[in-house]
Amino acid sequence: MALTRSRKTTPARTRGRAAKLARERRTTPQPKPPIVALRDATVVYPGGHVALERVSLEIERGEFAFVVGPTGCGKSTLIKMLIREIQPASGKVLIAGRDINELPASKVPLLRRRIGTIFQDFKLLPNRTVYDNVAYALQVIGASRAEIRRKTPEIIRLVGLQSKIHNYPDQLSGGEQQRVSIARAFVNHPPLLLADEPTGNLDPETSIGIMQLLYRINRTGTTVLVVTHDREMVDKMRRRVIALEDGRLIRDERAGGYHDESTREFAARVRHELGVPGDQPE
């Protein structure tokens, strides 16, 4: 019915063009730009220290990638550059195809809401409980109270902190604060999650727990970029590894083979390979 009516009213010329457009869209699908792309990005700190030097890389949507390198090689600088906490002296930082350093300052908060960041020093609000810290990320985007009341406990349960929901950050262990940071970073379900040393200073079992959590998040479709200096853990994970040294990208390896394992299989394998005892897969 609708089709015949539209045929009567639509001029032939318009119809032809629309059909052509549709055909083109089908035959040559527009490739989505990579979620992260660096082009010769160089960061120089005040004082002249070159923290990153001509770093170029691309990260595709849905990837789980590691950035490794010794302390002081510029890993945190890389993360800060991706959320425009610092700006490169030269080169480009593209997020979903857009040069973030050309955004007006007023749009920067919108960028940061689309990127969940787990900071090396957690950056929790000290005078807020676990619940309020996580809820803040929702309040910032103008979520309704009902939404906040529904989503906040849900994500806190996901990171396993439901028993500490009303604790303040200084009443939590490092690993627990880490998990609050993860919950806050992920509560908005951002398409990109950046984690700066999420397992730093944690015992192996807790580290595996957190990696497992990040892996689970990645399986929901979120791109996850994890920064760490824990080479051993990374080697066992068998994911893409981007290695930095003295601010330069020295290696970028894509390891395949394990992309379809379940979270449980993943955790069990990593535990096994690291020699950490824990629940084995049934």
Next chain:
Amino acid sequence: MTRLLFFVSEAFRALRRSAAPSIAAIVTIVVTTLLLGVLIPVLKASEDKTADVREQIGLNVYLYDDASKAEIEALERKLLAIEHVEAVEFISKDKAAKILAGRLEGDLRESLKELNSNPLPASFAIDIDDPENLRAVSNAIAPVGSDGKPQPISPAIEEVRDARQDATKITRVTGAVTVVLGILAVLLLVASLLLVGNTIRLSIYARRREVEVMRLVGATNWFIRWPFIIEGVIVGLTGAAIAVAILWLGKVTVVDPLSESFALVDNFSTMGFTPLVITLVASATIVSALGSGITLRRFLRV
């Protein structure tokens, strides 16, 4: 609406947490508002007094009670003919009594009515084009005779009086007082601005890490700023309210009883209490809200 509630609850959370700086800011506002609350009415009163005195510059020609109607009419014509005289108004004994009654209140007015006779003389009130010409006009009405005594142009004239000497003195004094009080008020305002700004800056400085974190998780500048501004408004309102309460107490216990017995004190409450309160509360609130807003700018450049 949800937003506003959130901002207000954030502001109260911050106030509770940093109680000491908040109290310091409130006390600062109380003190400056109190001083302003005393200064503004005084300043206003001295200004009114100056205007009052300026208007009064002119001459009064007082007449003998037994002056005849013809004499009075002849005198009026003569007065109008004098150079620099702009207007002449005859004030009869009755009118003089009425004017006086209008100035008096309560008991005094009653006692005036009880007087059987009217002690006030009739007079001419003379307006002069310029205060400079006062002496010349006065001389034209009562030229000094050969014996050194004034020889009035009419036998009906008892006395010619001008308020000039007193008036200039009062003008000069009130003028100086106005300038001094004005400078004081401005200094006070500047000092309070700096003090409140500094207090608020300290409390924000203590929270700069928090502001930085808020920025990094995607809060817009205004989302961060509103709670701080509302906090400033709460501090300003509280401080102003306390100051106004103290002022009101002072008015009821000191100024009002005094003004009942002395007409002079009454003169000083020239500014209504309500407009004064509105001025004080509004300025205290604006100062502290602006103080928070401006201070925050520095920390929002992440």
